Amino acid sequence: MLGFFERQRLVKKGLASSKVRRRRTESEWVETLEHGPVAKVAIFIAFFAGLSALIYSDFRAQPTEKVFIAALIFLTALAQLWINHPKTFAKNSRLLLIFGACLVHLAIVKMILVAADRQLSGGLLNPAERTLLWKLAIPYAFAPLLLSVLLGKNHGLYAAVFVSLWGAIIYRDIDAIFLVMSLISGFIAVFVTLEVRRRSRLIRAGVFVGFATWILAIIFGLIGPIVWESPASTPWRAVGYQSLVAIGSGFVTAFVVGGILPLIESLFRITTNISWLELADLNHPLLRQMTIEAPGTYHHSLVVANLAEAAAEAIGANATMCRVGSYFHDIGKLVKPEYFTENMRRDRNPHDELAPTMSALIIIAHVKEGVDLALKHGLNQEIMDVIQQHHGTSSVYYFYKRALQQQEDARAGGKIMNIREEDIPEVREESFRYPGPRAQTRECAIIALADSIESASRSLERVTPQKIDQLITDIIQKRILDGQFKECEISLRELEEVAESFRHTLQSMMHSRISYPGEKTEKRETPSPSRGSGIFPPISAA
DSSP states (O other), X not given: OHHXXXXXXXXXXXXXXXXOOOOOOOOHHHHHXXXXXXXXXXXXXXXXXXXXXXXXXXXXXXXXXXXXXXXXXXXXXXXXXXXXXXXXXXXXXXXXXXXXXXXXXXXXXXXXXXXXXXXXOOTXXXXXXXXXXXXXXXXXXXXXXXXXHHHOHHHHHHHHHHXXXXXXXXXXXXXXXXXXXHHHHHHHXXXXXXXXXXXXXXXXXXXXXXXXXXXXHHHTTOSTXXXXXXXXXXXXXXXXXXXXXXXXXXXXXXXXXXXXXXXXXXXXXOOOHHHHHHHTOTTSHHHHHHHHHOHHHHHHHHHHHHHHHHHHHHHTSOHHHHHHHHHHTTGGGGSSGGGSGGGOOTTOOGGXXXXXXXXXXXXXXXXXXXXXXXXXXTOOHHHHHHHHHSSTTXXXXXXXXXXXXXXXXXXXXXXXXTOOGGGSOOOXXXXXXXXXXXXXXXXXXXXXXXXXXXXXXXXXXSOOHHHHHHHHHHHHHHHHHTTTTTTSOOOHHHHHHHHHHHHHHHXXXXXXXXXXXXXXXXXXXXXXXXXXXXXXXXXXXX
């Protein structure tokens, strides 16, 4: 409260700004919930309590023995998650999503099996046919489909295995047919959703799962009975209803998953490829503003997006995220666009009138301004991470060297004018470095490299494959020696593949063209294909 009144007093005197920068606040309480062991154990207890409740709701099927079996499967599930997915295991929100989806899946299965047992459908079919009809409505692919789209194929397969094991024991006798149908349907759902970039692909996945369920149901005799020797004796009306339900269950499951995806993405701060494609719309207000106020930055961002997307595809990273992140990585330049080279007029450089420290401050501030704009326009966390990390803790080298030169000039002049050494301002390298953090993901590392390489490529006077190769090699080596990739999981071999992708893309974009008759153009060297010497020749040779 006292700080508020003090700020208002300074504002009235003109010594402070009335505007307050938007900040991302991560309280200790939220951090404890996300990574604390107490919350983790609470999630495990809640899930197992819910699973036990589903089993104990049927007292006629030896529930105590089944709870013991479920407990063993649960311990196996935890061990598998801890060994194969340590990052997921470390985040309580991801654990809540995985086990929450599995518990909802099992609850739906249990309700449908109870309804089948009580034969609630009525109507034209006899009790046995109604029971089979309800069992065919089980959404075998719900949890695998949901987690595959949200977290990836490995988590989808994880869900397919364990909901099948738990589902086979939650009702009456252990059901081997349920186990097989659930496993196969879940695997098919994951396989069809390996690259879901549009919501229509979810519906297609549902149709595939529905037909798989229908074929398996015919094989295991859950549809019919079909009398192959005497087709006239087959109850075709019941077969039609059952086939419709078996195929329709997969379709309805995919439809429900597509409907709840935006809500779950928002709650758990996850961005799927579907959402990335929606964010790739160049009609976003920030991008449209950039085309008018900072056209040079806009064009730079488009080229960076092409470089980053191709490089991400080369190493199996998220190419769509790289494209969208590249679109928005420099939005902070919208605050002072004229201070950045790509937007400057030829007749005026505003940095000529500023001290190097002030110029560096303006350049570095575009990262914070970018986060501010991202918060204002509701961009997701991954884009804000790209904005913060695309320069890491690198230095604004040009202005740092300029400041050192001015310091040397001041010392030389000071000897003539008898200026004391301590009166000459000290130049600290830390003042010319971005605040970071360094790149935390492969995608951020790729965007950072694409940004630097695209900017540096503009300074090439005579573009040749050799110069492009040397430029890319120098920049990547400099970033490695500066420790900018210490905190992300990008390997040296992947950096080689990224470099090769940059070479190919830049040579395609910056190629020379034929001189037409009548044109007065200087003779340009025709580039020849070149793979380059590589970042680390010994590694490339190996």
